[in-house]
Amino acid sequence: MATDHAPPPVEAPARLLLPQILPALLVGVGASLLFLGISALAEKFQHVLWNDLPDALGIGNHSALWTIIMLTATGIAVGLVVWKAPGHAGPDPASEGLGGAPLAPGVVPGLLLASTLALAGGVSLGPENPIIAANIALAYWLGRRAAPSVPGAAWVALASAATVGALFGTPVAAALLLSEALVGRPGRGSLWDRLFAPLVAAGAGAMTTELLAEPSFDVGLPPLTDPGFGDLLAALVIASAAALFGLVSCFLFPHLHAAFRRLRHPMVMLPLGGLVLGLLGALGGKETLFKGLEQTKELTASIGAWSSGELAKFAVVKLLALLVAASCGFRGGRIFPAVFIGASFGLLAQALVPEVHPAVAVSSAVLGVLLATTRQGWISLFTGAALAASPAMLALLCLASLPAWLIVTGRPQLELDHEGKALR
Structure with missing residues (x-):
């Protein structure tokens, strides 16, 4: 009885991979710069809210009273953005994971503003979801106009990988995340062919972060040298x-x-x-x-x-x-x-x-x-x-x-x- 065997993956020739390098580099650097810019802005605003302002008022900058005032004020400010900004600063974040479908470009300013206010105001959330969503929206919008023949999913993958690389300061995290996402998805070529351009974007994003900022995840734990x-x-x-x-x-x-x-x-x-x-x-x-x-x-x-x-x-x-x-x-x-x-x-x-x-x-x-x-x-x-x-x-x-x-x-x-x- 004959059995059908799946054909081996088709290797993408170098001439198909090489043109992907420049767009991936541009997306990688751009994604990292947006992440670093929003982070720097949030840190400066945080210093004003939690140091300069309470010092000027003669209030302890991390007293219980100031903490309650600041978080409530942050809720009011973010509430105004979500209420009035175009697209209401994106969909309900409770139903959004990392990545997702591209948002309309007009939604991005409100999303970034709401995220920056939350980061500066002391809210217990990180920058990763809004930054990835913003980079996907911008890369998809610009990419589809610059190269209409390139599938939209390619720009989404580049932006996701670039931002994860920038966030973690290494392309390894992006490779792991994308390899998990690509399991079971139809597509031609080997896994490394499909990861080629996203890894370029992730590497560019990670190197931009490394050159302009300190690595994020070095917490100074004593090393384990001889596990038992x-x-x-x-x-x-x-x-x-x-x-x-x-x-x-x-x-x-x-x-x-x-x-x-x-x-x-x-x-x-x-x-x-x-x-x-x-x-x-x-x-x-x-x-x-x-x-x-x-x-x-x-x-x-x-x-x-x-x-x-x-x-x-x-x-x-x-x-x-x-x-x-x-x-x-x-x-x-x-x-x-x-x-x-x-x-x-x-x-x-x-x-x-x-x-x-x-x-x-x-x-x-x-x-x-x-x-x-x-x-x-x-x-x-x-x-x-x-x-x-x-x-x-x-x-x-x-x-x-x-x-x-x-x-x-x-x-x-x-x-x-x-x-x-x-x-x-």
């Missing part, structure tokens, strides 16, 4: 426990989102969400504000200085802040705050069991929380390994990801469909 069975056991347990902790947010998300949606108007949802975030910030302290990456570095720079109670408070408050910010309509991503949640959880485990190596504790916990909140296996593994900055951690994290993935797979995600139901 005890380290493996700790990684397995901590990653699984962190995945369970992260799943709590996934189960709560649709209910909290539905509660805010009942308020209907952005000028009610966002100011109220800002007030709740202010109260949470007053409870958790300044460490639980903003996107969380700089605060993660502060935690890891003073290992042993925080009590287990303080670290538990940081993890719980940041988790609730992420949920509120994502539910009430603030524009932003969830990877950066999830890293802080994982770092707090890992340092809590290390505080309870001091024999656990800090790199094992933090990297494994970040891996578990990211698996639960993003369902991006490669990105979760890459981020955990990048935080440890130790090749010895990679094997431990690969093994630790297996039970953690069994815990999260098939469970509700931290993303909703357009009816408000959790994706699985």
